[in-house]
Amino acid sequence: MTEAKTAGKSKLPLHWKMAIGFGIGLLVGLVVHATGNAEAGWVQDLTRYVTTPFSKVFLNLIFMLIVPLLFSALVVGIAEMGDIRALGRIGWKTLAYTVLLSAVAVLLGLVLVNVLKPGAGVDPALAQQLLVENAERARQIVASVDTQPKGLDMLLSIVPDNVLSAASDNGSILALMFFAVMFGVGMVLTPSEATATLKRGIEGVFEISMTLIGLVIRLAPYAVACFMFNLAAIFGFDLLIRLGAYVGVVVLALGLHLFVSYSVALKLAGASPLQFFRGSQEAMVMAFSTASSNATLPTALRVADEKLGLPKQVSRFVLTVGATANQNGTALFEGVTVIFLAQFFGVDLTLGQQFMVMLVCILGGIGTAGVPSGSLPVVALICAMVGVNPVGIGLILGVNHFLDMCRTTLNVTGDLTLATLVARGEKGDVRLPGQAGDAG
Template sequence: MTNEATDAGEKKAALSLQWQMLAGFLTGLIVGLIVYMTAPDARWVDSVTTYVTGPIGQIFLRLLFMLVIPLLVSALIVGIAEMGELRSLRRVGVRTLVYTLIVSGIAVAVSLLLVNLLRPGGGVDPAQAQALLADAGQGAKAILDRGGETPSGMEALLNIIPQNIVRAMADNDILAVMVFALFFGIGLVLVQTKETQLLLSAMEGLFEVTMRLMGIVIRIAPVAIACFMFNLAAQFGWDLLIRLSAYVGVVLLALGLQMFGVYSLLIAFLARRSPLRFFAAVQEASVMAFATASSNATLPTAIRVAEDNLRLPRRIARFVLTIGATANQNGTAMFEGITVIFLAQFFGVDLSLSQQLMVMLVCILGGVGTAGVPAGSLPVVAMILGMVGVPPEGIGLVLGVDRFLDMCRTALNVTGDLVAATVISAGEDDGRQAAQA
């Protein structure tokens, strides 16, 4: 009863926070639009943004950046290491990892293609965008001033392997840090001793502590969102609403293509099942994911649906779905990719093909390491923005609609986990039949 009461209290608090974030978004937007229409050039507006709203937003971002590296490292290491936790499922773990990376790559590629074709963030006055870019937070300035030109080609490929992991962390080189975490997790899979189990437990503890601290930081998000939106609306006015609507449309289109296009093909050709029957069978889990916006909270329902409705083998379903709640998050990876490119378009930051490929890789690995809780992708998006020289405070532009998009992408994440379990189960059946023959 105590655990149930605690879970209920946490869900209620999370829902209350989402409404507070929406209220902050609307408050900042409305006040900013009023200022834009009545006093666009008043000196007091500059004073407010310089000494009040700007610093509050920067404090929020700095707290996120402070926690994002330990959060991603611990989450990615634990997510990879758990795939080898059960020796009898080692083969299933490898297949699950390969499947996750390939399907996540397809998801991010679809997202980048759509956002580049439709350009929801394009058309903003370049002078205004550059003015705001010049006033960007210290995180983005440090990225722009640190390395000069962005490396490309073979140099960019070599740079994802860090020579010094401490320096990579200090430089916020998130892709290099993720590659280190990926190899470290594989090392924990290969070395099964008491000492490595203690190390894995320490990583799990680091993840839990960081998540708790992140929850504390997120509590000031409503105030930070109001400040972000005031700054943006006071400068961009009604054009902000138009671009925001276009952004939401592109995200929903990408999620829909992945859900009913890519997943249908995977079910039909790899699992050899009817896509219509599959979606009917997993409807309960998808609705639960949409309502809670949490892959972890939906996990018990997803397991029951897999075993009772889809008739998947228990050992495979539980393994794949448990790992998938953290590692197989296609919707999150798509959201991160679209958001980064949209904000780059909005602020007039031209990203080269190599930079977009780097964003794609980070989103794929970020999908593996992102916590399966509401707003779990927020730190990753903020960090990627800093990597590519986009003002990190621009994330405030999308936070107001994040609750709805979070619900949609979580439904895609959970459905994708069930697709993965179905495909992996079909592959295991084929392998067993071939061995018997």
């Protein structure tokens, strides 16, 4: 996740443009709803010929870039651990703890969103009306629900028999991600000049994909205005209530994982959670203010060395890899968001489908692009995969920057926690937080 950059002081940051678009679309939509003009001819023409087509083009652009983006991001993310064999247990422990912490984060988010149900309570007739008004895209998505594999077939479908077919089908995207992970592992285990050249080529695809996503995201302020107008004109002030509940659940889940899950993990590693959080304060504040894991990396490296007393050979590897591959907050956010939108649109997801959501979110934490709203393609993808109308991402865009700041704080703190866990048992002068001689 990176903070939007501006070419000049006079230009507004992207997140402010998105907030303005969100506010304008929401305000106009609420006025239309309150005055009872939702069925007026001019409103119908506006949604039919302007707002819905524009939002559909925006979604299509996102879906168009999903396959090259996720494949290259996952392969590069795995390959960046590159010297897993040479690094031995440091590399494997990093990978194991990354998956474990991400799984705990997503599971926590899914439990909270299912218990608190922030998206429930919307009039089903209105939700169906919105699905109908979004015509082709909505019908294609809803129709795909019955075609999704379930139970044992779902698990077997993770291993694709045809990679190209999986890439062309949103419902089979988990199979593509599995292939990407296997491909990345294969690159790590095949050190050669040809493999190094291939890796540079895939890195090029990744960089091009991020550049294109960055260009598409520039349309987001206009797209979010269209999304919010369509939603607010139909749902009215109930939309604000559900949106507030959604933000509350995301922040609660992030807070619990930050202070409870990490504290338990640190305690099991023999470290003092209190001393850890005290020493990590500077990096956490930097992460919250910049909403950028990459921008916080230099601070995190210094904190790991000076405040937490971690060995440099561990912290440099773990924090560098973790800045892109250990995104617990992003994975949690994606899981909560998909289930919230499912509740909002009245889509009943089975345990098997939620398990699939969990798997994709864990992999998505590794393969999320480092651009503004980089988790947006993954959220849209999972929504389409489980039969949830991705038009609901307009809700996410409006509050995304604040949630981005919160989940980036969790991501960076998670990287420092991961480094502390990996440092346990490693040789050298390792001083875990809370032990004698701790600088924090």
